[in-house]
Amino acid sequence: MKGGSIELIGVRKAFGPKIVLDHIDLKVEPGESLVVIGGSGTGKSVMLKCILGILPTDSGTIRLDGTDLASASRADRTELRSRIGMLFQGGALFDSLPVWRNITFGLTRGRATNAKAMHAKAVELLAKVGLDAPVADLKPSELSGGMQKRVALARAIAAEPEIIFFDEPTTGLDPIRADTINRLIRGLVTDLGVTAVTITHDMASVRRIADRVAMLKDGRIHWEGKVADLENSGNDYVDRFVHGRADDGETG
């Protein structure tokens, strides 16, 4: 499988007077793993939602595999979305449906068809994210936060997309579980050639997952480079972020 490319040119997004994304230029090559880092509330999640076409941008262009999602026809948009997976920061599981129907929702497009095969498929995907088969029949509300996150991850990869977005995949997981997820994401990129964009605050995840790292700050890509260059980026803010040092007088 050959993953798709992502391109953002001059993307701007404001909520009322508040400019969240000022001018974003970013490019992700097919089969590449990009990790986006940046302080809380800097607009990382908003950027992913703009790329997915969930939030409209104010200006600029976003292309997925060369196609502009915003101006694409309904049919093209649906086709394009079938090649994209998304893990939401909060999981966003459908709480009216059992876990197995959540996981296979994209395959059946919300219908209860082919139940037996779909249930088996869900159990298979649960194993990949380190969850046991009985979880398949539970409701999302019966799971811990970390389990919900992993079920949401299973849902994001179920349709074998070429481009996958992960919004904080390891937040709320213990270090061992987190490592399972990091390996899974890295495996998707290395073994299956998926294009991955991951948001994370966890430096262990960054090192495990990333080919390239982009730092978002003040509505722009503040720094961008290979993961190997992260330690000696020559950028003071990146240095502080990587080593978790607050500036004098900086208050969250």
Next chain:
Amino acid sequence: MNALVAFFARPGRATLGALASIGRVALFTLRALGAAVRPPYYFGRLIEQMLIIGWFSLPVVGLTAVFTGAALAQQIFVGGSRFNAESTVPAVTVIAIVRELGPVLGGLMVAGRVSSAMAAELGTMRVTEQIDALTTLRTDPFEYLIAPRLIAAVIVLPLLVLVSNALGVMGGFLIGTQRLGFNVTSYLATTRQYLEWDDVSSSLVKAAVFGFIIAMMGCYHGFRSMGGAAGVGRSTTNAVVSAFVLILLANLIITVLVFGT
């Protein structure tokens, strides 16, 4: 000069705000109608919504109708006796129930139950990003969430109102025959004699319109929820209040159109 501007600024802003809301509701309604007529259709979800809106509203709608019909018959009797018109009880009761009280009270009761529940459910789905998730899973939220609710409400409300009308008339019949001394056969005969097809059809049209309003207000306010649990609470209140007001307004318009000439 500044004072003058300030004097007009407030009502001006309010007017613009109201116009913007009307525009938003109109656009939302058009999108919902588009989703309702265009495939894919989710029959399972439609049936589920028909049960939630219709079946589970039966007790509250039925009780409301019986009590109201009974009280109405009693009042018409008391009022009518002042000018020797006690015999109008069956006729006035059936007309008042079928034309006005059956559909309006039924609509309001269902709005209280259903608009709020829809707004709360969809609002929670909105603030927990479940609606965004639907989109990324190639499922149009308007087709999956709104169309089944809209169609179900428009189908089910007329059926509920038929029940409401029947039980309302029965409430009047019970008071009339058990307390007010009417003869069973003549009460039923008078009721049948004064009930016209226009009464029933206008009642059903009202019910369908009310169903549309109930689903649209629940869905619209639910979809616009933001700001966590407090936001969902506000949406729920707004859904019920706006559904109530719109139902009463629509009722007035239909009544004037059908019976006003």
